[in-house]
Amino acid sequence: MISxxxxxxxxxxxxxxxxxxxxxxxxxxxxxxxxxxxALPWLIIPKYVARFIATIGLxxxxxxxxxxxxxxxxxxxxxxxxxxxxxxxxxxxxxxxFSALPSxxxxxxxxxxxxxxxxxxxxxxQEECHNEVESTISQHRKTRTQSREDILASLPxxxxxxxxxxxxxxxxxxxxxxxMGVLFRQNVSGGDILIGSTGDVVPDGSYAAYLPDYVHMxxxxxxxxxxxxxxxxxxPGGRNKSVPHSFxxxxxxxxxxxxxRLAKLNINILFIxxxxxxxxxxxxxxGRSKVGVLxxxxxxxxxxxxxxxxxxxxxxxRSAGTTAA
Numbered sequence: 001m002i003s004x005x006x007x008x009x010x011x012x013x014x015x016x017x018x019x020x021x022x023x024x025x026x027x028x029x030x031x032x033x034x035x036x037x038x039a040l041p042w043l044i045i046p047k048y049v050a051r052f053i054a055t056i057g058l059x060x061x062x063x064x065x066x067x068x069x070x071x072x073x074x075x076x077x078x079x080x081x082x083x084x085x086x087x088x089x090x091x092x093x094x095x096x097x098f099s100a101l102p103s104x105x106x107x108x109x110x111x112x113x114x115x116x117x118x119x120x121x122x123x124x125x126q127e128e129c130h131n132e133v134e135s136t137i138s139q140h141r142k143t144r145t146q147s148r149e150d151i152l153a154s155l156p157x158x159x160x161x162x163x164x165x166x167x168x169x170x171x172x173x174x175x176x177x178x179x180m181g182v183l184f185r186q187n188v189s190g191g192d193i194l195i196g197s198t199g200d201v202v203p204d205g206s207y208a209a210y211l212p213d214y215v216h217m218x219x220x221x222x223x224x225x226x227x228x229x230x231x232x233x234x235x236p237g238g239r240n241k242s243v244p245h246s247f248x249x250x251x252x253x254x255x256x257x258x259x260x261r262l263a264k265l266n267i268n269i270l271f272i273x274x275x276x277x278x279x280x281x282x283x284x285x286x287g288r289s290k291v292g293v294l295x296x297x298x299x300x301x302x303x304x305x306x307x308x309x310x311x312x313x314x315x316x317x318r319s320a321g322t323t324a325a
Contacts, residue, residue: 028054059094066090108263110304112270115174118228120313121282121294125230129167130275136163137276148276160268167271169230175249177228179212180301212248213299221246226296280315287314
């Protein structure tokens with residue numbers, strides 16, 4: 001949704017081709033990430049060249065969009081206008097384009113894909129989420145003839161963020177399972193950084209690396225860790241919060257994901273509308289039900305990834321009896 005706000009209306013001429021260019025650019029960023037270049041930033045490798053070319057392309061596209069808004073003199077209620085109205089707006093727009101947008105088009109999208117797969121493969125939790133949505137709709141219904149869409153369209157922001165704890169638990173569980181790879185950070189503080197009370201330090205200029213699976217797949221924290229079980233995050237008997245940094249789906253410590261609130265809101269809106277209007281389940285290519293046989297995720301990936309092999313989902317409108325796959 002955040003990326004959609006950046007391309008709305010007429011700022012992008014030849015919309016489909018421009019959008020395709022932007023998506024391919026961010027995909028190039030993601031696929032061109034390389035461990036060797038992280039450790040040796042001066043090393044010029046083919047993936048680095050591809051990333052550099054994609055960076056130039058995105059910069060040129062962003063500059064063209066910003067200039068077009070300036071020439072038109074048009075006022076719009078969108079993210080671009082927000083930057084345009086600020087001093088140094090173009091520089092801030094560029095920083096935003098290279099930080100928030102890649103996450104919204106790669107990581108958030110990957111989380112949405114896995115959440116839809118897990119819910120499609122878990123009828124119990126899908127129904128729990130649907131009941132939660134229906135309960136919220138019923139609480140805000142003003143007339144008997146008011147449609148679900150009208151009620152959701154008038155739902156206050158705080159309800160979008162706080163009225164769906166079961167859906168949030170499902171999202172957290174999906175993030176826990178799909179968070180493969182290794183986290184890297186370089187110490188650029190100018191001095192050694194102490195690691196808690198261990199007595200160890202991260203030397204200045206060196207890298208700290210951490211494997212999320214160290215906690216996410218720890219059976220003492222998450223029994224049967226490969227199973228999708230959102231109950232781990234629900235109620236007082238949920239995940240053991242006394243264990244520090246035991247969930248890293250949004251980062252942890254002093255600096256967690258700055259876009260967490262917006263990402264959660266975007267995911268909530270999409271899935272609440274989906275759950276209100278459709279029921280869905282995993283299937284084979286011919287549309288035959290295939291619930292409960294979802295394979296393990298490859299945990300040797302460099303980063304959270306979408307499924308490499310096709311996973312099929314069939315759906316049925318809740319108000320109709322026809323099924324599509």
